[in-house]
Amino acid sequence: MPTYDFLDNETGEVTEYFMSYTKLDQFKEDNPTLKQVIGAPAITGGVGDRVKTDGGFKDVLSKIGDAYPGSDVDMRYNGVSPKTSATKRIVKKHLDIQAKKG
Numbered sequence: 001m002p003t004y005d006f007l008d009n010e011t012g013e014v015t016e017y018f019m020s021y022t023k024l025d026q027f028k029e030d031n032p033t034l035k036q037v038i039g040a041p042a043i044t045g046g047v048g049d050r051v052k053t054d055g056g057f058k059d060v061l062s063k064i065g066d067a068y069p070g071s072d073v074d075m076r077y078n079g080v081s082p083k084t085s086a087t088k089r090i091v092k093k094h095l096d097i098q099a100k101k102g
Contacts, residue, residue: 001018001019001020002018002019002020002021003016003017003018004016004017004018004019004024004036005017005036005037005039006031006034006035006036006037007034007035007036007037008033008034009033009034009035010033014037015034058077061073061076061077062077062078064077065077065078065080066078069085069086069088069089070082070085070086
């Protein structure tokens with residue numbers, strides 16, 4: 001739930017309130033001495049190499065790479081180049097054709 005800062009015009013004190021966005025307008029109507037103070041949002045996250053992928057998530061990405069051979073995800077998490085992946089698909093295709101004939 002988001003937090004909102006309000007300045008009390010009578011005391012000059014800034015107070016933080018937790019409420020849903022849908023209740024914000026009603027809160028402003030019920031408290032005419034308070035004025036909302038807009039500040040910078042608190043954004044968290046990482047950029048570049050500082051973000052580490054969790055081991056479990058790497059397993060999920062590896063399975064996704066298996067489902068999409070030759071994709072960027074496959075190359076990154078399974079170490080398979082597009083050429084190797086295409087070669088494996090062609091070999092499997094021809095082995096299946098040979099198995100149907102025999």
